Amino acid sequence: MNDFTSPGSLVTIAGAALTVIGSIAYVTDSPNLSLAGVFYGVPVLLGGLALKSSELPPAEKLEAEPGARELGSLPAAESLRRLFKDVTRWRYGQKAHLETSLEALRLWDDEAPPELVAVRELARGGRYGLSLRFRMGGVPLGRWQDRSDRLGRFFAPGLMAEIHPKGADGLDLDLLPLPDSPPSEP
Numbered sequence: 001m002n003d004f005t006s007p008g009s010l011v012t013i014a015g016a017a018l019t020v021i022g023s024i025a026y027v028t029d030s031p032n033l034s035l036a037g038v039f040y041g042v043p044v045l046l047g048g049l050a051l052k053s054s055e056l057p058p059a060e061k062l063e064a065e066p067g068a069r070e071l072g073s074l075p076a077a078e079s080l081r082r083l084f085k086d087v088t089r090w091r092y093g094q095k096a097h098l099e100t101s102l103e104a105l106r107l108w109d110d111e112a113p114p115e116l117v118a119v120r121e122l123a124r125g126g127r128y129g130l131s132l133r134f135r136m137g138g139v140p141l142g143r144w145q146d147r148s149d150r151l152g153r154f155f156a157p158g159l160m161a162e163i164h165p166k167g168a169d170g171l172d173l174d175l176l177p178l179p180d181s182p183p184s185e186p
Contacts, residue, residue, distance in 0.1 A: 006057065008048055009052065011048035014044055015043070015047065016045050024037075051092060054092050057090065058088045058090060059087045059116045061118070065120070068122055072128045080129065080130050083156075087132070104154070105147055109137055109139050113139075117134065122176065125179070128177070129175055129177065131172050131175075134173060137169075148162070149161075152175060155175055158178050160176055160178050
C-alpha cells in the first residue's frame with residue numbers, strides 16, 4: 001500500500017483519470033470536458049510517469065525504543081530529527097537516501113551504492129539517537145569502520161557513530177550524542 005500512495009502514483013492516477021474522462025467526452029461529443037481532459041490529463045499523466053521513474057521510497061521506520069519519541073521532540077535533538085524526517089519521505093531523482101552525504105564521506109560506490117533500508121529512533125542514557133540500517137553494497141565494512149570518527153561529526157556536532165555489522169552485507173550505523181554531552185530533559 002505504501003507504493004500506491006506515493007506522490008508519483010497519485011499524480012499518475014489523476015492524469016490517467018483526466019485523460020480517460022477527456023477521451024470519453026471526446027467520443028460522446030462533449031467538447032467542454034474533452035478539452036480539459038485531454039489538454040490537462042496527458043501532461044499530468046506524463047509528469048506522474050516521470051516522477052514514478054525516478055522515485056525513491058522512504059526508509060522503513062522500525063519501532064522506536066521506549067521514550068525515544070519524547071526525547072526526539074526536544075530542541076537538543078533537532079539535527080537528528082531533521083535527518084529522520086529526510087530519510088522517511090519520498091525522494092525523487094536520487095539513487096539512494098543520503099547519496100550526497102555518503103559521497104562526501106567517501107562511502108559511495110557507483111556500481112553498487114549503499115542502500116538505507118530502515119531507521120530506528122533510539123533513547124540511550126536520556127539522549128536521543130538514530131540507528132540507520134544499511135545494505136553496504138560495494139563499500140566494504142572496513143571503510144565504514146575507518147570513517148566512524150568522521151561519521152558522527154558529519155551529521156551534527158556532538159555526535160558519535162557506532163557501527164554494528166549485520167550479516168554479510170548489512171550494518172547498523174548508530175548516531176548518538178557524545179557521552180559527555182548533557183542528557184536531554186523530557
